[in-house]
Amino acid sequence: MTTREPEVRAKEIYRGVSGVPEPFEIAFACKVADCEVAEKKIHRRFNAYRSNKAREFFIIPVEIAKKVIISVCQEVNKMFGYYTDELIVIENQITDSLEDCADDPPEVVMLSINSIVSSPLKTSLLSDEQKARVEIIAEIFANIFRDTSDAWIMDFSRDHNPETEIYIWEHIAMAFLKIEQVKFLSEEQKKEAFGILLMRSMTSASKVLEQFKLKTFSRKAAKEILREYKLDPRPLVVRQLA
Incomplete structure (x- = not known):
């Protein structure tokens, strides 16, 4: 300033x-x-x-x-x-913007269950500050997801503790941005990098390397991507219908 x-x-x-x-x-x-x-x-x-x-x-x-x-x-x-x-x-024309949205969502299989019960919309009300942070996350992943910022905000409103979820997603986004020359990755590589980081947010790096089926990255490159995520894993909690 x-x-x-x-x-x-x-x-x-x-x-x-x-x-x-x-x-x-x-x-x-x-x-x-x-x-x-x-x-x-x-x-x-x-x-x-x-x-x-x-x-x-x-x-x-x-x-x-x-x-x-x-x-x-x-x-x-x-x-x-x-x-x-x-x-x-x-x-000034200094551009490093992320590319346009991809046509297909990332193919990441996290778990296999019969049915997931989602919390209703507006389970939580996001503050203006939280909404602004979610909008940044949406912008960073705009080349992977076609959802609008409003759609992201509505999704976070389903969380009982949106602050925790926003914090985790910010760390996923930060790790994604720290991938060397992220703007030059292909759409498939960006999807895979996101998938690796999303799984890492829920489990250990060793388990990600063991379970994630790499298509565009070598094991060494995947390790470097995983190294950028700094939080401890937070397992996904799912309620299953009887």
């Missing part, structure tokens, strides 16, 4: 931050009524995607970051009664 020209602040940060090999390149800048309030809101929404919990660097596609920043700035401007026709002040 800065109250001056973004280019000036970018140069200052580069000079003052050790370990950054190249100067910062400004991809995007928005005008907002209170940049401190906006920064705090943006950081909360990106919190799961920090590359280091103690630093303000995030692993997130530029196009998704832009959408979140615009949304937050509009929200803050409305809060302060500030309206402008020039919300976006810098927008």
Whole structure:
């Protein structure tokens, strides 16, 4: 954030931050009524995607970051009664957006039972902050799932503890984004990478390697993908009809 020209602040940060090999390149800048309030809101929404919990660097596609920043700035401007026709002040063509939605859902067989009883919609009410975090998850996996953000939010409303589920999905998304050159993977590879990580969220890495039928990745590559998921597994709990 800065109250001056973004280019000036970018140069200052580069000079003052050790370990950054190249100067910062400004991809995007928005005008907002209170940049401190906006920064705090943006950081909360990106919190799961920090590359280091103690630093303000995030692993997130530029196009998704832009959408979140615009949304937050509009929200803050409305809060302060500030309206402008020039919300976006810098927008450079730095693109690493994920590709269009895939036609088919990922083929991942997790378990075999007779029937699963789903909780009804709106079992839980998501807060605005939770909804914003779910929207980021939906954007990250837009090339795998065709569902809208609203559909994702409705699905999370089925959970008795949506905060826990959102937290897990954020870690799946973070691990997915950390796959080297994820944007260059084929649709089939992206589906398989997601399947590997989804199974890892529910069981150990060794069991994933034992049970998951790899099609596009080698065992070594699968191990590297699994290494990026940082949470302990949370087994899927299913109620079975009599």
